[in-house]
Amino acid sequence: MLSPDDYRRASEGRYSSHNGSTAIAPVPGRPAPSNVTDGRFFGDDTWTTLGAALPVEANTAETAARVAAVYFCVSIIAEAVGSLSLEFKDDNGPRNDFPLADVLAYEPNHLQTGAEFWAAMAFAAVLRGEAFAEPVAGFDGLEIWALNPLRVVSEWGERSMTVNYASEQGRRRLLPQQLFWFTGIADGGLRPLVPWKQAKGSIDFQLALEVGVRSFFRNDRRPSGIVTTEQKLTDESAARLKEGVERWKRGGTPVFEQGVKYDAIASKNTDAQVVELIKQRTLEMARYWRIPRSMIGDDDGNAGNNEQDTRSFVNWALRPLTRRIEQAITVRMLPPDLRAAGVRAKFNLDSMLRGDSATQWKNAVLARTASILSTNELRTGWFGLARIEEPWADDPRTALNSNRAADTLTGGGTAPQDKVE
Incomplete structure (x- = not known):
């Protein structure tokens, strides 16, 4: 019995066996058989390229963010942070009488508003576990520019941290005192855990599921029937049969000959449990970022008590992140005299509660x-x-x-x- 590799070599004009190498002339007009275990059909060379065009493994944060559930969970937290008002207070009440307050709250740089800047920083931190920005002296005073996460390589050592940044002007090595940054949760060391890497197994499953579902629902890429015959087909008959099948895939009506019969293969979506799998994986992503079930549209979520779910979202998803940002602003951005006067940064979460x-x-x-x-x-x-x-x-x-x-x-x-x- 020939193996799939033997079939491939035979289709190329040579077959090797234990008796030696034998030249075989390929039959013109016939498709070369392929391995039935690699996801392809006989002669369908584009079957394997269907999945190759789509990622099936999350090797980068950008690939992970292409999953709808991941993007939703990360973006909803980032947009919520961007929508909050940033305030500065001391023991006597609000303190917005210094220029840095307006810079951080309303115009960090001349291309971003405060809402845009903090949403971008939060998106990077929620997805990658860390976010970096560089304060610089601009024409109108202090400006703060977020560093492109794709060009940042952070090096966390024992009681130390440096950032290698590949800017358009060249590679630079930045020290902590030159940067503003905040991170997510970390283990016993200083290096923060990367959320998308922690969820990589579930994200890979979701990517594979999306690729499989797209292939499953493409009518011209899934078998909905088979053709059989008890007679031997000539090359001309095989060519006409292939042409008829192609016509049928385009919506035409094929005419079969030589006793060829068509048997339909039906597969219901409920039998494949595609919808259930998608719901389950979406709920799994929500667990990683602590999003309430009703906010992801889950039917079993607590949709009747939206206020309670909003409070859970604020308490367990927003508040830990905003607390880190508040302390990072206070410690790494405010001058010592303001800190000595008791000035602290605070995001106003009251509007969401x-x-x-x-x-x-x-x-x-x-x-x-x-x-x-x-x-x-x-x-x-x-x-x-x-x-x-x-x-x-x-x-x-x-x-x-x-x-x-x-x-x-x-x-x-x-x-x-x-x-x-």
């Missing part, structure tokens, strides 16, 4: 009643309304039963209806 409109209004009343927030803080911070330029509107301890609006209208006097005889 207020719930729906009814809950938001209820919480606002509770915050004002408990003298936690003033009227102006609620108006400007929660509802985007204009300030009330009165001293009582800035004092959270102002009594709620005093008719301050009437006092303002009457020039500071007590309203007639509030006077006590």
Whole structure:
């Protein structure tokens, strides 16, 4: 019995066996048989190239990000970080009276806004485990430029770190004091764990699944029937049969001869469990990045309690990352005098935790009643309304039963209806 390799050598005009090498003239017009275990059909040379054009293994972060579930999990965290407002506070309240505050919050460089910059940095950190930026002196003052992750090679040693950066001007070696950076979780050493590498097995499975599903659903690339005959086909009959099959694949009607019969092969999508596999792998990716099930569209997720899922997303996916960024800004960007004055960077997560409109209004009343927030803080911070330029509107301890609006209208006097005889 000939092996698949023997068949290939025979198709090239030579067959080698234990009796010696024998020259065999290939039959003109007949397709060369191929190994049936390598995913190809007889004569279908393009079958193997179908999967070769698509990656089936995640060897780089870019390949991993091509998986829809990975991109969704990473991008939703990055976009959420970019949407948060960056604030600076000390023990007495907000501190935005220094130029660096506007640079970090609104315009890190002349090509990016604060939302774009922090979303890009968060995307790199969530996918690769680390993100680097370089502060430079520009024409308008300090600028911060994110380093291209494709050109960064970080070297983490024992109590040391350097970055080799292949810029367009050449390779540079950057020290920690020249950079701004933050990382993800690390093990006992300094080197952070790379999230996409930790999930590589699941990502490879997802890539293979996507390649298989694409091939499965291509009508001209999956067998939906076989043709059989008990008669011996001549070269002319084989050529006409091949032409008829090609016509059938393009939507035409073939005419079979010499007793050729067509038997359909049916395969239901439910039998292949393609949908179940895709759901399972998507849920697996969500576990790696701690995304709630309802946010990835899972049918079994807690879709009825969106507020609770949002809180879980903020607590376990956003808060750990924003805490790292806040401390990195405070330690690696703020001047020593501001740090000595107690100035700290803080992302405002309150906007994501207020719930729906009814809950938001209820919480606002509770915050004002408990003298936690003033009227102006609620108006400007929660509802985007204009300030009330009165001293009582800035004092959270102002009594709620005093008719301050009437006092303002009457020039500071007590309203007639509030006077006590």
